[in-house]
Amino acid sequence: MAKLKLDLHDIFNKGHKIESELQRIIQEAVTKRVSPVEIIPGKGSGQLKKSVLRFLARPEIKALYHRIEKDDKNFGRVFVHFKF
DSSP states (O other), rough: OOOEEEEEEGGOOOOOHHHHHHHHHHHHHHHOOOOOOOOEEESSSSSSHHHHHHHHHHHHHTTTOOOEEHHHHHHEEEEOOOOO
16 A cells, blocks of 8 residues: 655755645545545644644635544644545
């Protein structure tokens, strides 16, 4: 089974780019029916992770996935699980 992964380290300070990459990876997962998607905002101050979680909480995005999982062993990683 394939897995999609999005590492946000390189674009952490480019808000518009982060949003478009999150949109792209979620849409790709839905189109290709891939689950889970691993999103890596990194540890840092936690602001990027909060931004990712706010994006995932939007009603139009939330309707596309089944659940999210915050990695308890790695604070800088989030999994988005889809139910197909």
